[in-house]
Structure formats: C-alpha cells, structure tokens
Amino acid sequence: MIEEAGSAMDTFMRHYEAQVTALMARDVMQVSHTQKKQDLLAILNGLHQHHQQTCPMYANIVKANQQQDAATCLEDLPFIAVRLFKQLDLISIDNTAVFKVLQSSGTTAQQPARVYLDQATSARQSKALVNILQHTLGKQRLPMLIIDSPAIVKDPKFSARAAGIQGLAFFGRDHCYALDDAMQLNWPALEAFCAKYADQPVLIFGFTFMVWAYFIQTLIKQNKRLALPKAMLLHSGGWKKLDDQRVDNASFKQAIKACLGASQVHNFYGMAEQVGTIFVECTHGHLHVPLLAEVIVRHPYTLAPCDVGEQGIVQVLSALPSSYPGFSLLTEDLGRITSIDGCPCGQRGKTLAIDGRLPRTELRGCSDTHVAGLL
Amino acid sequence: MKSGMNKDMNSAWDKIEILAPQGLQNFSAYLSAKPMPVHDPQVLDFLAALSQALLKEPAYKQHPELVALGFWLRPAHIQQLINQPHSSRRKALGLVVHFTPANVDTMFIYSWVCSLLMGNANIVRLASAESLVKDALMQCLHNILLQPKFRELANSNVFVSFAKESPMSAQLSLCADARVIWGGDVSVLAIKALPSKPRCRDLSFADRYSAALINGDALQTDAQAQAVAELLWRDTQAHAQQACSSPRVIYWLGSAAAQQGVFQHLNTLAKPSAERNQALNHVVVSQLTQSLGDATKPLIQEAICALPVAAVQPDMLDWHLGHGMFYLVAISSLDTLLPLLDEKCQTLSYWQVERDSLLKLVEQASITGLDRVVPLGRALEFSPVWDGIDMFSSLSRSLVCL
Ligand SMILES: [Zn+2]
Numbered sequence: 010m011i012e013e014a015g016s017a018m019d020t021f022m023r024h025y026e027a028q029v030t031a032l033m034a035r036d037v038m039q040v041s042h043t044q045k046k047q048d049l050l051a052i053l054n055g056l057h058q059h060h061q062q063t064c065p066m067y068a069n070i071v072k073a074n075q076q077q078d079a080a081t082c083l084e085d086l087p088f089i090a091v092r093l094f095k096q097l098d099l100i101s102i103d104n105t106a107v108f109k110v111l112q113s114s115g116t117t118a119q120q121p122a123r124v125y126l127d128q129a130t131s132a133r134q135s136k137a138l139v140n141i142l143q144h145t146l147g148k149q150r151l152p153m154l155i156i157d158s159p160a161i162v163k164d165p166k167f168s169a170r171a172a173g174i175q176g177l178a179f180f181g182r183d184h185c186y187a188l189d190d191a192m193q194l195n196w197p198a199l200e201a202f203c204a205k206y207a208d209q210p211v212l213i214f215g216f217t218f219m220v221w222a223y224f225i226q227t228l229i230k231q232n233k234r235l236a237l238p239k240a241m242l243l244h245s246g247g248w249k250k251l252d253d254q255r256v257d258n259a260s261f262k263q264a265i266k267a268c269l270g271a272s273q274v275h276n277f278y279g280m281a282e283q284v285g286t287i288f289v290e291c292t293h294g295h296l297h298v299p300l301l302a303e304v305i306v307r308h309p310y311t312l313a314p315c316d317v318g319e320q321g322i323v324q325v326l327s328a329l330p331s332s333y334p335g336f337s338l339l340t341e342d343l344g345r346i347t348s349i350d351g352c353p354c355g356q357r358g359k360t361l362a363i364d365g366r367l368p369r370t371e372l373r374g375c376s377d378t379h380v381a382g383l384l
Numbered sequence: 385m386k387s388g389m390n391k392d393m394n395s396a397w398d399k400i401e402i403l404a405p406q407g408l409q410n411f412s413a414y415l416s417a418k419p420m421p422v423h424d425p426q427v428l429d430f431l432a433a434l435s436q437a438l439l440k441e442p443a444y445k446q447h448p449e450l451v452a453l454g455f456w457l458r459p460a461h462i463q464q465l466i467n468q469p470h471s472s473r474r475k476a477l478g479l480v481v482h483f484t485p486a487n488v489d490t491m492f493i494y495s496w497v498c499s500l501l502m503g504n505a506n507i508v509r510l511a512s513a514e515s516l517v518k519d520a521l522m523q524c525l526h527n528i529l530l531q532p533k534f535r536e537l538a539n540s541n542v543f544v545s546f547a548k549e550s551p552m553s554a555q556l557s558l559c560a561d562a563r564v565i566w567g568g569d570v571s572v573l574a575i576k577a578l579p580s581k582p583r584c585r586d587l588s589f590a591d592r593y594s595a596a597l598i599n600g601d602a603l604q605t606d607a608q609a610q611a612v613a614e615l616l617w618r619d620t621q622a623h624a625q626q627a628c629s630s631p632r633v634i635y636w637l638g639s640a641a642a643q644q645g646v647f648q649h650l651n652t653l654a655k656p657s658a659e660r661n662q663a664l665n666h667v668v669v670s671q672l673t674q675s676l677g678d679a680t681k682p683l684i685q686e687a688i689c690a691l692p693v694a695a696v697q698p699d700m701l702d703w704h705l706g707h708g709m710f711y712l713v714a715i716s717s718l719d720t721l722l723p724l725l726d727e728k729c730q731t732l733s734y735w736q737v738e739r740d741s742l743l744k745l746v747e748q749a750s751i752t753g754l755d756r757v758v759p760l761g762r763a764l765e766f767s768p769v770w771d772g773i774d775m776f777s778s779l780s781r782s783l784v785c786l
Contacts, residue, residue: 066675073674074681090668096703097675309660311686312667322664339667367661 028052033140042350042358052328054079060334063101067334084314088339094122102127102332113169113281127332134285141299152206153181156215156224158188169281177214194227210239216246228268238270245277282335286327295360302327317346341367403543404522405529417505417540419476432459433528447517449490449622473783476503478561485567494766495564498775505540554578592730593701596631601638602736609642613649615761626706629731629763633711647690654708658687665705672703729753735760
C-alpha cells in the first residue's frame with residue numbers, strides 16, 4: 010500500500026518536473042498570455058491535488074471552501090493568505106526531507122513566516138531564477154558588487170535577506186561586499202573593485218532600502234562618486250521603508266546615474282514565500298510576470314478579480330513550490346495589472362505595478378497583546 | 385541630602401505626561417490628593433456637565449463611543465445607578481490607579497466614573513497609542529475640569545501617559561489603594577506582579593470574549609432578519625468588534641433558514657465603513673480556522689464574515705481581528721449550549737430566547753464564565769457590575785456601625 014502511494018507520488022513528481030522544465034524552455038518573447046495560462050493551469054491543478062494529499066492543513070482549507078476539484082481557470086484556483094505562514098507550519102513534505110527553512114522577519118514585533126524547502130523545490134527555485142534573470146543579465150557571470158555586509162550571509166539564522174543575496178550571488182563572480190560589519194561603506198574594498206572593473210560591465214545587487222540609505226545617501230553625504238558607468242543595478246524589497254524620504258523609482262534611478270554614472274537599473278518584485286518567482290522591471294520600466302507565474306489582482310472589498318488597470322490586492326501564482334502549499338498566495342500588497350501582451354519591450358504576458366502595502370489592522374478593545382503576532 | 389532626593393523623585397515623575405487636566409499642578413500633587421465623600425454633589429454636577437458636552441457638542445458626534453458614553457452619563461441614569469440600596473455606609477478607598485489597555489477603548493472611563501462616584505482620587509494611565517477618540521475625550525475632560533467649580537475634582541483626578549516599559553507603573557503601584565487593571569492577560573499579570581501596598585485591592589479585567597444566542601426558529605420574516613442584523617451591528621460596530629463584550633461567536637438555535645438574510649443585512653450595514661484590508665483579514669482568520677478541520681465555507685466574506693464552525697477553540701479567539709468576524713455555531717437545543725460556555729466567555733446576548741429558561745441554564749454552577757446575560761443590542765451597555773465585579777463596593781470601604 011505504502012509503496013503504491015509512494016510510486017504514485019514519484020509519477021506525479023516526474024510529470025510535474027517535466028512540465029516545469031518545458032515551460033521554462035519556452036520563449037518569453039513568443040508565448041502569448043492565453044497559451045501561457047493553459048500551460049500554467051495544468052501545472053497548478055496538479056500542485057493543487059498534490060498539496061491536498063500531502064498537507065493536511067491545506068486539504069482542510071480547500072475542503073472547507075469546497076474547492077477540492079481541479080479548477081477550469083486560474084482565477085478559480087484556491088489561494089492561501091500569505092499571512093498564514095506566520096501562524097501555521099504549512100508543509101507538504103516529511104520533516105526528514107526539509108533542506109532549508111526560510112524565515113522572513115518583517116518588523117521586530119512580528120512572528121516570522123516559515124517556509125519549508127526540500128532539495129527539489131530549492132533547486133527548482135534556483136533554476137527559475139536563472140531562467141528569469143538571464144533575460145535581463147545575459148549568460149555571462151559579471152563581477153559583482155553586493156550592497157550589504159558579509160555578516161548577513163554568515164548569520165546561522167537563515168533570513169530571507171541572506172537567501173536573496175545568496176540566490177543573486179550565483180549570477181556574479183569576484184564578489185565584493187560594499188558594506189562592512191558595522192554597515193559602513195568599505196572604502197578599500199570599493200576602491201579596489203572600481204579600479205579593477207571601471208570600464209567593464211559589472212553587476213550590482215542590493216535591497217532597495219539598503220542601496221538608498223547605506224550606499225547612495227553615504228556617497229551623497231561624503232560628496233563622492235564611483236565610476237561604474239557600465240554597471241547594471243538590480244534591487245528589490247519595496248519602497249515602503251523609503252516612503253518618508255519621498256523616493257520613487259524615477260528619483261532612485263536619477264541618484265544612481267549621478268553617483269555611479271550607471272543607467273541600467275532594474276527593480277524586481279518577489280517574496281520569501283515564493284523564492285525564484287520574481288517580476289523584473291524591463292527597459293521600459295514595467296515589472297513582467299514570468300512564464301512560471303501569474304498575477305491576479307483582486308478587489309479589496311469583494312476579492313473578485315479586477316480589470317486591467319484597477320488597483321487591488323495582488324495574488325501570485327507560481328509553478329515552483331512543491332514542498333509547501335504556496336503555489337497560489339494572496340499577498341498584502343496593492344498593485345495593478347498594467348498591460349497584457351502589450352509591453353513595447355517585446356516580452357509577452359502581463360505587466361504589473363506594485364503600489365504599496367495594505368494598511369495594518371488597528372487593534373483596539375479590552376485586550377491588547379494577544380493578536381499582535383498576527384499582523 | 386533630603387532636598388536632593390526630592391528633586392530626583394520630582395524629575396522621575398517628569399517622565400509622566402499629563403493629558404488632562406493640563407496646567408493645574410505638578411503630577412506629584414496628585415499622589416497626595418484627598419478623597420471626597422461618596423456621591424459628592426460636585427461629582428454629580430461634573431458628570432452632568434460631561435454628559436451634556438458629549439451629547440451636545442458637534443466635535444463628539446462623529447464618535448459613536450462618546451455619544452454612548454454621554455448618554456450613559458446623563459443625570460437620570462446616574463441617579464438610577466446610585467440609588468441602589470446599600471446595606472451599609474460607604475467611604476472612599478483613597479487613591480485608585482487605573483491601567484488601561486494599549487489600544488484605547490472608552491471602557492476604562494466607565495470604571496473611572498464608578499471610582500469617582502465612590503469619592504476616590506484617581507490616576508488614569510492611558511496607553512500612548514494614537515487615537516482620535518482618546519484625543520477628543522481628553523480635550524473634553526480638560527475643558528470641563530478647568531472650570532473653577534470643579535477645582536477639587538481637578539486636583540484629585542488626572543489622566544496621564546507614559547511608556548509601558550518605564551518604571552512609572554511600579555512607582556504608581558506602590559502608591560495605590562486600589563488598582564484597576566484593563567488589558568490582555570499578559571499585561572494584566574505584569575501589572576499584578578508589581579509590588580503594592582498590603583491592602584491594595586486589584587480589580588482585573590483581562591481577556592474575555594462574548595457570544596450571541598439567536599433563536600432561528602423565531603426568525604420568520606425579512607423584517608425580523610433586518611432587525612436582528614441591526615441589533616448585531618449595534619453590538620459590534622463600536623471599537624471594531626474588539627471590545628470584550630462584542631459578540632464574536634453566534635450560537636444559532638434551530639432553523640438556519642434565515643442565516644443568509646441576517647448576514648446579508650449586516651454586511652450592508654457594515655459596508656460603508658469597511659476598511660480596505662477588512663476582507664483580507666477575514667480570509668486570514670477564516671483560513672486559519674479552516675486549517676483546524678471543522679469549519680466550512682463562510683456564508684459571506686466581504687465587509688463582514690460569517691464562518692460556520694463546529695465549535696469554538698481557543699486559537700480561534702486569539703486569531704480574531706474584529707471588524708465583523710463571526711464564528712457561527714449551530715445548536716439544536718439550549719442544553720447543548722451549556723458545555724460550550726467556558727470561563728473566558730463574558731456576555732451572552734440573546735434574541736427571542738425565553739429569558740427564564742436561559743437564566744435557569746446559566747445559573748448552573750458548572751458554568752464558570754458568563755457574567756452578563758443581556759438582550760441582543762445591549763452587549764456594550766456598561767453596568768457598575770462588570771465581569772462579575774461590583775465596582776461600587778469594590779472601590780469603596782463598607783463601614784460597620786453597631
Ligand atoms: Zn517590458
């Protein structure tokens with residue numbers, strides 16, 4: 010009996026891996042949105058069944074909502090609120106198969122989200138990251154400047170920030186960390202890096218807030234410039250922390266140009282609960298939904314799907330996670346679909362704009378502490 | 385030496401921010417304030433003035449909590465409350481220190497009024513969380529307390545704010561003749577752990593939840609469904625359903641036929657004031673609950689959410705975020721309600737359930753919770769007996785004269 014169940018699982022996994030690989034092999038310039046939706050629906054319906062069989066909590070949730078069956082369109086697939094990962098251990102593999110537990114911290118008062126990865130999911134995430142980023146970065150590994158401190162990746166508590174850096178570090182070589190352990194600019198290292206690669210294409214990566222607050226602001230304050238005109242900057246993490254500093258994408262790019270002479274700047278959107286599924290800004294300034302994923306924007310009051318251009322809550326579907334039931338997540342982010350198969354850069358599919366986060370719930374009443382972990 | 389110490393102590397009290405009445409005297413003067421007689425005319429005049437202001441001035445009209453408070457404070461009602469027969473003579477305790485919850489609720493004002501009526505001097509510590517209701521209330525109290533005729537009162541009652549982690553809670557605890565402690569279980573226990581005078585009385589109002597009991601068999605018409613929805617709205621609109629007395633659980637007795645109608649009407653009432661994250665919060669709470677395995681699909685999940693569950697579990701009450709989230713439990717008879725009422729359950733508000741059979745039920749000794757049984761729509765009405773505690777007697781001394 011057990012053997013039979015095991016082999017059914019193996020058959021599913023083989024079929025599923027083949028589907029994902031086939032989707033990754035397709036050309037993002039060619040595949041229309043309609044076509045992509047069909048391919049994705051087959052994969053996601055498979056994952057929907059897989060997680061019902063392997064994650065009892067997921068099975069309970071979809072059963073309660075009468076969503077056990079395969080969906081006929083992406084909009085009808087069940088979604089899980091991403092906040093659940095802070096409260097529950099949502100896991101679809103045996104404990105012995107856990108390869109890595111990703112923790113996203115958020116602010117200090119919050120309970121971190123816990124995302125359980127097995128080797129297969131982790132490998133799939135890395136492959137997807139390569140698949141998506143190659144479109145922007147090309148196949149060559151460039152010398153890489155990381156706007157962070159090396160201490161962050163040495164921390165034994167594997168944070169989402171460390172995971173992000175580690176994932177991206179794969180795309181570069183000869184890594185240089187721009188900050189020291191005290192989060193100060195490491196001038197000797199920076200100067201050596203610039204001297205060596207001044208006229209060459211280099212890759213710079215950092216979290217948006219870190220790049221702005223610890224890198225750009227310090228350069229401006231110290232009235233210094235770095236000459237890296239052929240650099241390409243990738244950054245992620247959102248503008249929320251920069252709200253009070255009134256920084257938007259345009260002024261961010263302007264500051265990069267002024268400080269480094271670089272004009273290739275790409276923001277990307279993604280989250281710890283779906284590593285590998287990233288939405289990279291193209292040369293026309295639009296965040297593109299990759300082939301392996303889909304975005305549905307939902308009306309904040311009714312949760313019904315929004316039309317193109319309408320602002321709502323962002324739901325992200327991804328073909329990647331098999332070790333935890335995170336293939337369809339309702340995020341806390343507000344955004345809009347800006348186009349379908351219509352970006353002048355030539356990539357097909359949907360483009361997306363992220364407008365910020367939903368406000369947190371104000372808690373009042375007799376009790377004051379017990380729900381704090383939920384937010 | 386001595387003056388140096390005094391100076392240190394004075395500067396320590398400087399960390400306390402006086403919210404109302406401002407500018408009258410140094411904080412330390414309130415520590416030695418004299419109590420007043422029970423039911424002092426000045427206090428009654430003051431409460432009438434406060435009621436008048438809250439009900440008449442346009443600035444407070446936008447806060448339903450304050451209008452309700454103004455209504456509760458009107459002289460006829462206060463007279464009704466204090467005319468209850470007392471078996472003995474009463475005197476003030478002395479200084480009562482009130483600790484209010486981190487996120488302000490007007491509930492603590494009611495316990496302050498009870499203490500005031502018994503003649504006590506009061507120091508009320510408000511949390512630093514920003515709140516329009518709190519600001520409006522403090523402004524109102526400040527304006528009235530500054531009137532010369534209330535000077536004695538203004539010198540013995542003060543509303544303050546200081547950081548939770550500051551040593552002020554400990555200092556004030558040492559001065560208190562009674563502590564009124566509102567808050568979550570953790571905060572209440574933290575205050576109770578602070579040393580106090582040997583005879584200090586603690587009145588603790590910790591985490592509770594409340595439920596409504598609706599007789600589905602009596603619900604025949606759409607007009608009735610609308611009426612039930614309006615009563616539920618009255619009990620849950622204020623404080624975004626986060627007051628202990630607002631029902632979070634609905635025990636539905638008998639026919640479920642009218643459920644959809646009631647919750648649709650309630651949703652319509654809640655829609656205009658719904659927040660942008662409200663539906664998402666409902667999804668979060670529903671899915672957390674559904675993950676446990678005995679919930680079904682929500683009857684509705686928009687501005688409000690009605691989630692049918694087999695039974696209420698402690699986690700579900702912790703997850704609850706207010707804003708119109710209802711756990712719906714079907715029961716077939718009143719007897720089946722008995723094992724469902726636990727010690728954390730404070731108020732049961734009922735609709736079309738025979739009062740006598742209900743009272744017979746809740747008087748059973750096996751029910752450890754349940755301190756209030758009220759008609760639906762009156763869950764938030766404060767009474768001087770709260771959480772099973774008689775505030776008037778608890779905040780005063782009984783004098784025996786043979
Ligand atoms: Zn594009």
